[in-house]
Amino acid sequence: xxxxxxxxxxxxxxxxxxxxxxGRLRALETALLDRARYERLVRQPDxxxxxxxxxxxxxxxxVDEAGGLDAGLNRAAAEDFAFLAQYCADEWVLDLFRLDAxxxxxxxxxxxxxxxREPEDSELLSWGGWPRAQLAALAxxxxxxxxxxxxAAARRGIERYLESKDPAEVDIALDREAQAARVEASRENGFxxxxxxxxxxxxxxxxxxxxxxxxxxxxxxxxxxxPGGGLKPADLLALVGEDDAQLVQRFRLTGFGRLVEEGLxxxxxxxxxxxxxxxxxxxxxxxxxxxRYITFGFEPLAAFYLVRQNEVGNLRRLAAAKSAGxxxxxxxxxxxxxxxxxxx
Numbered sequence: 001x002x003x004x005x006x007x008x009x010x011x012x013x014x015x016x017x018x019x020x021x022x023g024r025l026r027a028l029e030t031a032l033l034d035r036a037r038y039e040r041l042v043r044q045p046d047x048x049x050x051x052x053x054x055x056x057x058x059x060x061x062x063v064d065e066a067g068g069l070d071a072g073l074n075r076a077a078a079e080d081f082a083f084l085a086q087y088c089a090d091e092w093v094l095d096l097f098r099l100d101a102x103x104x105x106x107x108x109x110x111x112x113x114x115x116x117r118e119p120e121d122s123e124l125l126s127w128g129g130w131p132r133a134q135l136a137a138l139a140x141x142x143x144x145x146x147x148x149x150x151x152a153a154a155r156r157g158i159e160r161y162l163e164s165k166d167p168a169e170v171d172i173a174l175d176r177e178a179q180a181a182r183v184e185a186s187r188e189n190g191f192x193x194x195x196x197x198x199x200x201x202x203x204x205x206x207x208x209x210x211x212x213x214x215x216x217x218x219x220x221x222x223x224x225x226x227p228g229g230g231l232k233p234a235d236l237l238a239l240v241g242e243d244d245a246q247l248v249q250r251f252r253l254t255g256f257g258r259l260v261e262e263g264l265x266x267x268x269x270x271x272x273x274x275x276x277x278x279x280x281x282x283x284x285x286x287x288x289x290x291x292r293y294i295t296f297g298f299e300p301l302a303a304f305y306l307v308r309q310n311e312v313g314n315l316r317r318l319a320a321a322k323s324a325g326x327x328x329x330x331x332x333x334x335x336x337x338x339x340x341x342x343x344x
Contacts, residue, residue: 012189012190012191012294012296012297012299014296014297015089015090015296015297015298016296017089018087018089018296018297018298018300018301019296020087021087021088021300021301022300022301024087025300025301025304028304029304031057031058032307032308032311033057033311033314035337037053037057038314038335038337040053041053041054041315041318041335042318042328042331042332042335043328044322045322046322046323047069047319047322047323049322050069050315050318050319050322051063051069054315058076059072059073059076059315062075062076062079069315069319070316070319071122073312073315073316073319074122074125074126076308076312077125077127077309077312078125078126078127080305080308080309080312081097081098081101081127081305082127083305084097084301084302084305085127087301088298088301088302089298090298092185093192093298093302095129095185096182096185096186096192097302097305098127098128098129099178099181099182100125100178101125101126101127101128101129102128102129102130103150103174103175103178104124104125104128105119105124105125105128105130105135106130106135106138106139106150106154106174107170107171107174108123108124109135109136109138109139110139110154110157110158110170111167111170113136113139113140114158114161114167134146138150138151138154139154141154141155141158149177149180149181150174150177150178152177153173153174153176153177154170154173154174156173157169157170157171157172157173157174158170160172160173160223172223172224175203175226176224176225176226176227179196179199179200179203179226179227179228180226180227180228182196182228183196183197183200183227183228189299191290191291191294191299191302192299192302194287195284195287195288196228197228197229197230198229198283198284198287199284200226200227200228200229201229201230201231201256202256202259202280202283202284203226203229203280204224204225204226204229204231204233204236205231205236205251205256205259205260205276205280206263206273206276206277206280207221207224207225208221208236208239208240209260209263209264209267209273209276210273211224211240212240212247213267217240218237218240221236221237221240222237244264244268247260247264248260248261248264255283256283258279259276259279259280259283262275262276262279263275263276263279263280264276266333270330272330272333274330274333274334275333278333278334278335278336281310281313281336282336282337282338284306284310285307285310285336285337285338286338288303288306288307289303289338290303291303291304310336313336314334314335314336317334317335318331318334318335321334
Protein backbone atom coordinates (compact mmCIF):
# COMPACT_ATOMS: atom_id res chain seq x y z
CA UNK A 1 0.00 0.00 0.00
CA UNK A 2 1.36 3.42 -0.94
CA UNK A 3 2.22 5.73 1.95
CA UNK A 4 -0.50 8.31 2.58
CA UNK A 5 0.51 11.82 1.66
CA UNK A 6 0.23 14.44 4.42
CA UNK A 7 -2.62 16.88 4.13
CA UNK A 8 -1.70 20.27 2.64
CA UNK A 9 -0.38 22.67 5.24
CA UNK A 10 -2.67 25.72 5.59
CA UNK A 11 -1.54 29.29 5.04
CA UNK A 12 1.35 30.13 7.36
CA UNK A 13 3.34 33.20 8.37
CA UNK A 14 6.32 32.29 6.12
CA UNK A 15 8.66 34.42 8.23
CA UNK A 16 12.31 33.60 7.56
CA UNK A 17 13.68 34.77 10.92
CA UNK A 18 12.81 31.57 12.80
CA UNK A 19 15.51 29.32 11.37
CA UNK A 20 17.66 29.23 14.51
CA UNK A 21 14.64 28.64 16.76
CA UNK A 22 13.47 25.75 14.60
CA GLY A 23 16.94 24.22 14.77
CA ARG A 24 16.88 24.48 18.57
CA LEU A 25 13.50 22.83 18.93
CA ARG A 26 14.44 20.02 16.55
CA ALA A 27 17.24 19.14 18.98
CA LEU A 28 14.87 19.35 21.97
CA GLU A 29 12.29 17.10 20.31
CA THR A 30 14.52 14.11 21.02
CA ALA A 31 13.91 14.63 24.75
CA LEU A 32 10.13 14.30 24.48
CA LEU A 33 8.74 11.33 26.39
CA ASP A 34 8.25 8.34 24.10
CA ARG A 35 5.69 5.56 24.09
CA ALA A 36 7.91 3.18 26.09
CA ARG A 37 8.48 5.76 28.83
CA TYR A 38 4.77 6.45 29.10
CA GLU A 39 4.08 2.74 29.41
CA ARG A 40 6.52 2.56 32.32
CA LEU A 41 4.76 5.51 33.92
CA VAL A 42 1.35 3.90 33.49
CA ARG A 43 2.56 0.73 35.22
CA GLN A 44 3.80 2.50 38.34
CA PRO A 45 1.74 1.82 41.47
CA ASP A 46 1.79 5.38 42.82
CA UNK A 47 3.02 8.95 42.37
CA UNK A 48 6.38 8.06 43.94
CA UNK A 49 6.88 5.58 41.11
CA UNK A 50 6.25 8.34 38.58
CA UNK A 51 9.07 10.38 40.14
CA UNK A 52 11.42 7.39 39.83
CA UNK A 53 10.66 6.92 36.12
CA UNK A 54 11.05 10.66 35.47
CA UNK A 55 14.35 10.92 37.38
CA UNK A 56 16.54 10.82 34.25
CA UNK A 57 14.32 13.09 32.15
CA UNK A 58 14.16 16.87 32.12
CA UNK A 59 11.49 16.64 34.82
CA UNK A 60 13.68 14.88 37.39
CA UNK A 61 15.74 17.88 38.53
CA UNK A 62 12.70 20.17 38.41
CA VAL A 63 10.67 17.86 40.66
CA ASP A 64 13.56 17.55 43.12
CA GLU A 65 14.26 21.29 43.25
CA ALA A 66 10.58 22.25 43.50
CA GLY A 67 9.96 19.69 46.23
CA GLY A 68 7.16 17.74 44.57
CA LEU A 69 5.72 16.48 41.31
CA ASP A 70 3.00 19.12 40.97
CA ALA A 71 5.38 22.01 41.66
CA GLY A 72 7.94 20.47 39.32
CA LEU A 73 5.39 20.28 36.51
CA ASN A 74 4.47 23.91 37.11
CA ARG A 75 8.15 24.79 36.71
CA ALA A 76 8.39 22.75 33.52
CA ALA A 77 5.34 24.51 32.05
CA ALA A 78 6.83 27.90 32.95
CA GLU A 79 10.13 26.98 31.29
CA ASP A 80 8.26 25.88 28.16
CA PHE A 81 6.60 29.27 27.90
CA ALA A 82 9.94 30.99 28.58
CA PHE A 83 11.43 29.06 25.64
CA LEU A 84 8.56 30.15 23.42
CA ALA A 85 8.94 33.76 24.58
CA GLN A 86 12.69 33.70 23.98
CA TYR A 87 12.37 32.86 20.30
CA CYS A 88 8.91 34.05 19.26
CA ALA A 89 9.14 37.51 17.70
CA ASP A 90 5.38 37.75 17.11
CA GLU A 91 3.94 39.30 20.25
CA TRP A 92 0.36 38.47 19.30
CA VAL A 93 1.29 34.77 19.28
CA LEU A 94 2.73 35.05 22.79
CA ASP A 95 -0.41 36.85 23.95
CA LEU A 96 -2.50 34.08 22.42
CA PHE A 97 -0.80 31.37 24.46
CA ARG A 98 -0.36 33.54 27.53
CA LEU A 99 -4.15 33.75 27.60
CA ASP A 100 -4.27 30.10 28.75
CA ALA A 101 -2.48 31.07 31.97
CA UNK A 102 -4.54 34.24 32.39
CA UNK A 103 -7.82 32.34 32.13
CA UNK A 104 -6.58 29.66 34.54
CA UNK A 105 -5.60 32.37 37.02
CA UNK A 106 -8.89 34.23 36.64
CA UNK A 107 -10.84 31.01 37.28
CA UNK A 108 -8.74 30.49 40.41
CA UNK A 109 -9.41 34.01 41.65
CA UNK A 110 -13.15 33.66 41.09
CA UNK A 111 -13.45 30.26 42.75
CA UNK A 112 -11.34 31.20 45.77
CA UNK A 113 -13.32 34.43 46.10
CA UNK A 114 -16.53 32.40 46.18
CA UNK A 115 -14.93 30.39 48.99
CA UNK A 116 -14.02 33.68 50.73
CA ARG A 117 -10.26 33.24 50.61
CA GLU A 118 -7.27 34.56 48.67
CA PRO A 119 -5.52 32.31 46.14
CA GLU A 120 -2.06 31.01 47.01
CA ASP A 121 0.81 31.79 44.64
CA SER A 122 1.19 28.06 44.06
CA GLU A 123 -2.33 27.95 42.59
CA LEU A 124 -1.46 30.49 39.89
CA LEU A 125 0.49 30.05 36.65
CA SER A 126 3.47 32.38 36.62
CA TRP A 127 3.55 33.21 32.90
CA GLY A 128 0.15 34.89 32.81
CA GLY A 129 0.11 38.54 31.80
CA TRP A 130 -2.58 39.78 34.19
CA PRO A 131 -1.21 40.80 37.63
CA ARG A 132 -2.98 39.89 40.88
CA ALA A 133 -4.66 43.31 41.20
CA GLN A 134 -6.15 43.00 37.72
CA LEU A 135 -7.30 39.43 38.35
CA ALA A 136 -8.92 40.49 41.64
CA ALA A 137 -10.72 43.37 39.90
CA LEU A 138 -12.01 41.08 37.14
CA ALA A 139 -13.15 38.48 39.66
CA UNK A 140 -14.97 41.15 41.65
CA UNK A 141 -16.62 42.57 38.52
CA UNK A 142 -15.26 46.06 39.11
CA UNK A 143 -16.71 48.38 36.43
CA UNK A 144 -13.35 49.49 35.01
CA UNK A 145 -11.63 46.09 35.12
CA UNK A 146 -10.06 45.09 31.82
CA UNK A 147 -10.34 43.28 29.49
CA UNK A 148 -14.03 44.16 29.51
CA UNK A 149 -15.00 41.01 27.58
CA UNK A 150 -13.60 38.81 30.34
CA UNK A 151 -15.13 40.97 33.06
CA ALA A 152 -18.50 40.32 31.42
CA ALA A 153 -17.76 36.60 30.99
CA ALA A 154 -16.74 36.31 34.64
CA ARG A 155 -19.99 37.97 35.69
CA ARG A 156 -22.04 35.55 33.58
CA GLY A 157 -20.22 32.57 35.02
CA ILE A 158 -20.71 33.74 38.61
CA GLU A 159 -24.41 34.43 38.05
CA ARG A 160 -24.92 30.92 36.67
CA TYR A 161 -22.91 29.44 39.52
CA LEU A 162 -25.09 31.19 42.09
CA GLU A 163 -28.16 29.66 40.42
CA SER A 164 -26.80 26.12 40.00
CA LYS A 165 -23.99 25.90 42.60
CA ASP A 166 -21.94 24.20 39.87
CA PRO A 167 -18.36 25.62 39.62
CA ALA A 168 -18.19 24.36 36.02
CA GLU A 169 -20.41 27.31 35.05
CA VAL A 170 -17.46 29.63 35.68
CA ASP A 171 -15.23 27.47 33.46
CA ILE A 172 -17.82 27.34 30.67
CA ALA A 173 -18.30 31.11 30.57
CA LEU A 174 -14.60 31.93 30.55
CA ASP A 175 -13.61 29.13 28.17
CA ARG A 176 -16.24 30.26 25.70
CA GLU A 177 -14.96 33.85 25.73
CA ALA A 178 -11.33 32.72 25.54
CA GLN A 179 -12.10 30.59 22.50
CA ALA A 180 -13.77 33.56 20.80
CA ALA A 181 -10.66 35.66 21.50
CA ARG A 182 -8.36 32.98 20.06
CA VAL A 183 -10.46 32.66 16.91
CA GLU A 184 -10.38 36.42 16.38
CA ALA A 185 -6.62 36.67 16.96
CA SER A 186 -5.73 33.77 14.64
CA ARG A 187 -8.07 34.67 11.79
CA GLU A 188 -5.25 35.54 9.36
CA ASN A 189 -3.09 32.49 10.10
CA GLY A 190 -4.35 29.25 8.59
CA PHE A 191 -2.38 26.91 10.84
CA UNK A 192 -3.65 28.39 14.11
CA UNK A 193 -7.12 29.07 12.72
CA UNK A 194 -7.52 25.38 11.85
CA UNK A 195 -6.10 24.39 15.24
CA UNK A 196 -8.67 26.40 17.16
CA UNK A 197 -11.47 25.28 14.84
CA UNK A 198 -10.53 21.66 15.54
CA UNK A 199 -10.38 22.38 19.28
CA UNK A 200 -13.86 23.94 19.13
CA UNK A 201 -15.31 20.99 17.22
CA UNK A 202 -13.91 18.36 19.61
CA UNK A 203 -15.02 20.34 22.66
CA UNK A 204 -18.50 20.85 21.21
CA UNK A 205 -18.81 17.14 20.38
CA UNK A 206 -17.73 16.35 23.94
CA UNK A 207 -20.45 18.68 25.24
CA UNK A 208 -22.99 17.00 22.96
CA UNK A 209 -22.07 13.55 24.25
CA UNK A 210 -22.10 14.71 27.88
CA UNK A 211 -25.50 16.37 27.56
CA UNK A 212 -26.96 13.24 25.96
CA UNK A 213 -25.45 10.97 28.62
CA UNK A 214 -26.90 13.11 31.39
CA UNK A 215 -30.28 13.41 29.61
CA UNK A 216 -30.06 17.19 29.79
CA UNK A 217 -32.06 19.61 27.66
CA UNK A 218 -30.89 21.23 24.43
CA UNK A 219 -30.44 24.47 26.34
CA UNK A 220 -27.58 22.94 28.35
CA UNK A 221 -25.72 22.17 25.13
CA UNK A 222 -26.46 25.56 23.64
CA UNK A 223 -24.93 27.27 26.69
CA UNK A 224 -21.78 25.11 26.48
CA UNK A 225 -21.01 25.40 22.75
CA UNK A 226 -17.84 27.37 21.94
CA PRO A 227 -17.43 29.40 18.73
CA GLY A 228 -15.09 28.96 15.81
CA GLY A 229 -15.62 25.32 14.82
CA GLY A 230 -16.59 23.87 11.49
CA LEU A 231 -19.58 21.98 12.90
CA LYS A 232 -22.67 24.18 12.88
CA PRO A 233 -24.32 24.74 16.28
CA ALA A 234 -27.77 24.10 14.78
CA ASP A 235 -26.63 20.70 13.48
CA LEU A 236 -25.18 19.74 16.86
CA LEU A 237 -28.34 20.81 18.69
CA ALA A 238 -30.41 18.65 16.34
CA LEU A 239 -28.40 15.59 17.44
CA VAL A 240 -29.30 15.83 21.13
CA GLY A 241 -32.26 13.47 20.76
CA GLU A 242 -30.70 10.92 18.39
CA ASP A 243 -29.65 7.48 19.60
CA ASP A 244 -26.02 6.33 19.66
CA ALA A 245 -26.21 4.41 16.39
CA GLN A 246 -27.52 7.45 14.54
CA LEU A 247 -24.86 9.67 16.07
CA VAL A 248 -22.07 7.27 15.11
CA GLN A 249 -23.42 7.01 11.57
CA ARG A 250 -23.62 10.79 11.27
CA PHE A 251 -19.84 11.15 11.83
CA ARG A 252 -18.53 7.82 10.50
CA LEU A 253 -17.12 9.23 7.26
CA THR A 254 -15.71 12.40 8.85
CA GLY A 255 -12.48 13.08 10.70
CA PHE A 256 -14.42 12.65 13.94
CA GLY A 257 -15.63 9.11 13.24
CA ARG A 258 -13.32 7.29 15.65
CA LEU A 259 -13.70 10.01 18.28
CA VAL A 260 -17.48 9.65 18.34
CA GLU A 261 -17.71 5.86 17.98
CA GLU A 262 -15.02 4.86 20.50
CA GLY A 263 -15.76 7.76 22.81
CA LEU A 264 -19.43 6.80 23.03
CA UNK A 265 -18.61 3.13 23.54
CA UNK A 266 -16.20 3.91 26.38
CA UNK A 267 -18.73 6.25 27.95
CA UNK A 268 -21.47 3.59 27.93
CA UNK A 269 -19.11 0.90 29.22
CA UNK A 270 -17.10 2.89 31.78
CA UNK A 271 -19.30 5.93 32.43
CA UNK A 272 -16.27 8.06 31.64
CA UNK A 273 -15.32 10.57 28.94
CA UNK A 274 -11.62 9.68 29.24
CA UNK A 275 -11.33 8.02 25.82
CA UNK A 276 -13.32 10.76 24.12
CA UNK A 277 -11.04 13.39 25.65
CA UNK A 278 -7.87 11.46 24.77
CA UNK A 279 -8.90 11.01 21.15
CA UNK A 280 -9.78 14.70 20.94
CA UNK A 281 -6.32 15.68 22.18
CA UNK A 282 -4.73 13.26 19.71
CA UNK A 283 -6.59 14.85 16.81
CA UNK A 284 -4.96 18.11 17.86
CA UNK A 285 -1.52 16.45 18.04
CA UNK A 286 -1.97 15.15 14.48
CA UNK A 287 -2.62 18.72 13.34
CA UNK A 288 0.43 20.00 15.24
CA UNK A 289 2.60 17.35 13.55
CA UNK A 290 1.91 19.08 10.24
CA UNK A 291 4.19 21.90 11.41
CA ARG A 292 7.15 19.68 10.48
CA TYR A 293 6.36 20.47 6.85
CA ILE A 294 6.59 24.22 7.46
CA THR A 295 10.01 25.59 6.53
CA PHE A 296 9.61 29.22 7.61
CA GLY A 297 7.53 30.89 10.29
CA PHE A 298 6.62 30.70 13.98
CA GLU A 299 4.31 27.70 13.50
CA PRO A 300 6.86 24.94 14.31
CA LEU A 301 7.80 26.84 17.48
CA ALA A 302 4.15 27.19 18.52
CA ALA A 303 3.49 23.53 17.71
CA PHE A 304 6.46 22.39 19.82
CA TYR A 305 5.22 24.50 22.72
CA LEU A 306 1.78 22.88 22.50
CA VAL A 307 3.27 19.37 22.26
CA ARG A 308 5.29 20.09 25.40
CA GLN A 309 2.11 21.44 27.03
CA ASN A 310 0.37 18.16 26.16
CA GLU A 311 3.26 16.24 27.75
CA VAL A 312 2.93 18.18 31.00
CA GLY A 313 -0.83 17.58 30.87
CA ASN A 314 -0.27 13.84 30.45
CA LEU A 315 1.90 13.80 33.57
CA ARG A 316 -0.58 15.84 35.59
CA ARG A 317 -3.39 13.46 34.68
CA LEU A 318 -1.27 10.42 35.51
CA ALA A 319 -0.25 11.88 38.88
CA ALA A 320 -3.89 12.55 39.77
CA ALA A 321 -4.89 9.05 38.60
CA LYS A 322 -2.17 7.35 40.66
CA SER A 323 -3.21 9.35 43.73
CA ALA A 324 -6.79 8.21 43.16
CA GLY A 325 -5.75 4.56 42.74
CA UNK A 326 -7.02 4.15 39.16
CA UNK A 327 -6.33 0.90 37.33
CA UNK A 328 -3.63 0.71 34.63
CA UNK A 329 -6.23 0.52 31.87
CA UNK A 330 -7.82 3.75 33.04
CA UNK A 331 -4.45 5.46 33.46
CA UNK A 332 -3.48 4.50 29.92
CA UNK A 333 -6.52 6.35 28.57
CA UNK A 334 -5.19 9.59 30.07
CA UNK A 335 -2.05 9.64 27.92
CA UNK A 336 -2.46 11.37 24.56
CA UNK A 337 0.09 10.52 21.86
CA UNK A 338 0.20 10.75 18.09
CA UNK A 339 -0.79 7.29 16.93
CA UNK A 340 -2.71 6.24 20.03
CA UNK A 341 -2.37 5.35 23.69
CA UNK A 342 0.76 4.25 25.51
CA UNK A 343 0.60 0.51 24.95
CA UNK A 344 1.79 -0.77 21.61
